[in-house]
Amino acid sequence: MTDIENRCIALAGLVQACMQVRQLALKGTDDSQSLVTAIEAILKIDPVDTLDVFGSISRIQDGLKMIKSYQFDQEKHDIELTKMIMISLTLSKKLMARNDYLERIEHQITSIKEQIEFFNIEHANVTANIAGLYQETISNITPRIMVKGNMTHLDQKNNANKIRTYLLSAVRCGVLWHQVGGSRWHLLVKRNQYLKTAQSLLNDLYQ
Numbered sequence: 001m002t003d004i005e006n007r008c009i010a011l012a013g014l015v016q017a018c019m020q021v022r023q024l025a026l027k028g029t030d031d032s033q034s035l036v037t038a039i040e041a042i043l044k045i046d047p048v049d050t051l052d053v054f055g056s057i058s059r060i061q062d063g064l065k066m067i068k069s070y071q072f073d074q075e076k077h078d079i080e081l082t083k084m085i086m087i088s089l090t091l092s093k094k095l096m097a098r099n100d101y102l103e104r105i106e107h108q109i110t111s112i113k114e115q116i117e118f119f120n121i122e123h124a125n126v127t128a129n130i131a132g133l134y135q136e137t138i139s140n141i142t143p144r145i146m147v148k149g150n151m152t153h154l155d156q157k158n159n160a161n162k163i164r165t166y167l168l169s170a171v172r173c174g175v176l177w178h179q180v181g182g183s184r185w186h187l188l189v190k191r192n193q194y195l196k197t198a199q200s201l202l203n204d205l206y207q
Contacts (some may be wrong), residue, residue, distance in 0.1 A: 004190070006180040010065065013041055013054055014173035017166040018084045024159050024166075025149025034062065035122055035162065038169035039071040042130065043109055053173075057205045066068045068198040080148055082112075087145050088167070089184060092174025094141050101137040109125040124158055131164035138171055159195030167179055 001009070017038045020030045037059045044187065055058050080187060110177045112129050119125050145167055153159050 001051060001182055004163065004193050004197050005201065007062070007177055007182045007186075008194055008201065009050050009057070010058065010173050010177035010180060010182065011062040011194065012063030012067055012198065012201075013037070014088055014170045014177065015085060017041075017173065018058055018081055019062060019066060021084060021147060021166045021170075022078060022081050022149070024163050025147050025154055028071065028150065028153035028156070030162060030166075031062075032060065032122060035165070036125075037063055039121055039126065039130065041169050042112060042165075043108060045106060049174060053176060054188050058203055061202060061205060062201050065200040067201060068195050068202065071157040082190050084145055084147075084170070086184070087143055088170040089174045089177065089182075089187075090143065091138055091141055091145070092171045093168050093178055095138065095177060096098050098137075098141070101141075104137055105133060124161065127158070127161040127165045130131060130168055131161035134168040135165040138168060157168070 019132075020034050020038070024030050037054055040055065041053050044053045047169060051057070054096055057064070108129070112126065112133075115129060147154065147163055147167075
């Protein structure tokens with residue numbers, strides 16, 4: 001993988017997690033496979049490479065599709081989604097400087113892995129555990145991500161836990177993005193490279 005491919009893969013994981021937050025907030029539903037991918041990304045703390053965090057390109061294809069289309073389809077832009085993506089990148093950078101939170105996350109991941117031995121990875125107990133970890137760490141870093149949507153959906157405990165799970169995954173992907181050389185300035189000035197790389201990765205997937 002090239003540097004830009006690694007950055008695009010990490011960004012796709014982040015974008016896809018944020019997309020699921022928006023869907024839960026607005027419609028009260030999410031994609032089961034995306035939830036599994038998001039949780040596994042959180043748990044993968046010692047990946048072989050960037051793609052190993054997600055397992056395969058197919059599992060982040062929705063994020064790649066969003067990256068390749070987001071640049072030009074102005075009418076499709078979701079301001080709240082954009083804010084969520086950019087704040088996640090900011091929070092991930094700040095998290096990298098908080099050794100206490102990083103240690104807390106790593107310790108809790110061990111507990112979550114043990115929990116998954118008894119429950120399905122998508123089980124409500126698992127997302128509740130991850131949501132609690134998000135509240136203990138990321139929620140204490142500014143700026144906070146404010147999720148807007150239908151309160152009927154947001155007030156449901158299981159949805160709220162899933163949202164925090166996706167947000168923790170988004171921040172984890174942001175950490176990965178920074179680790180492979182990503183920066184907000186780089187994202188701004190090399191937008192077309194991200195677009196072309198996302199399309200290329202999708203093309204390889206469908207060949």
